[in-house]
């Protein structure tokens with residue numbers, strides 16, 4: 001079994017690369033360095049990896065599992081909660097985000113990255129923003145603020161996630177992030193569009209050679225962002241709605257009335273249900289009225305077997321030239337973006353990661369650092385589940401839900417002293433009697 005294993009992508013190897021990053025982090029503490037920074041960092045990372053429900057339940061587990069803290073977490077001494085939160089609050093987000101690049105490079109070197117390459121469109125990277133906190137009372141210096149007319153102020157944090165979408169399997173792997181937050185020296189509020197530009201600049205510096213197609217929603221389907229994508233050599237397929245592309249849609253309507261739109265109608269089966277797929281498309285559309293870039297437009301309308309009931313309409317703009325040969329694959333790739341919602345954000349919020357739960361807000365970065373650690377933990381879980389080469393993957397499959405599996409692992413962590421994670425996972429799989 002061992003020779004076939006992708007050694008660079010085992011839990012041990014991936015956690016080691018995180019520890020390496022933790023060693024390189026600048027220690028924000030001037031004094032009181034009783035706990036090594038690596039221990040503080042890894043204590044909190046394991047909380048995310050184990051999908052702990054809350055800081056207090058995690059600390060209870062740590063108190064009861066002192067032997068495992070050393071042998072499994074590799075932590076010499078557990079810092080107190082305040083110490084942990086104070087340190088995390090000051091960790092620079094950009095240093096932590098480098099873990100995503102490490103993971104991608106490991107995937108590349110082990111050949112696994114190639115599995116994620118779409119035969120026509122290269123690597124599909126889906127962008128989507130999500131809110132992680134919203135409060136009327138609790139705030140920090142990086143919170144975005146919403147000022148209401150009645151004087152109330154609302155404080156929130158959001159993040160733009162970048163996920164690598166598998167071309168044929170339901171797998172969404174976090175590969176980057178950009179927080180929507182108050183920028184240094186700026187009075188203006190940040191927004192998802194600005195965050196997308198910052199993510200693009202940082203990501204393209206790290207991954208120059210990748211053949212990439214960015215999938216994004218209508219918010220990003222605008223000339224400045226498309227110009228920025230094209231300047232980096234990236235392709236795109238983005239949702240293009242009428243409400244935000246008035247000129248483009250008027251032009252399309254004129255083409256439609258003149259009979260100049262290309263069309264294609266196909267019969268497909270979703271399970272055993274017959275569906276009519278009606279495509280219309282045109283290449284070389286002006287994206288706006290003045291000084292416009294040109295894009296290629298496609299709309300898909302899905303109807304029932306009789307062609308009467310409209311079951312959904314999807315419209316996209318892309319830089320790929322559309323033809324009858326690629327239209328199905330192109331729209332299929334675009335529609336895979338919902339994987340971010342289903343596989344990504346839903347998993348983060350409802351399947352154990354408690355992405356929008358507050359573990360403390362901090363004065364500066366705590367809220368974002370915790371969210372980032374959860375994204376990194378998710379990336380490792382997704383890879384382990386995808387590769388199916390380790391016992392952990394079997395454990396996560398063997399319970400009724402992944403949430404339950406992680407709960408089982410946390411219970412064992414608390415009650416059963418183990419020499420290795422492998423030993424603990426075997427107990428999780430076969431029961432304590434198996435010893």
Ligand SMILES: [Zn+2]
Pocket residue numbers: 138139140141142143144155156157361367
């Ligand atoms: Zn805040």
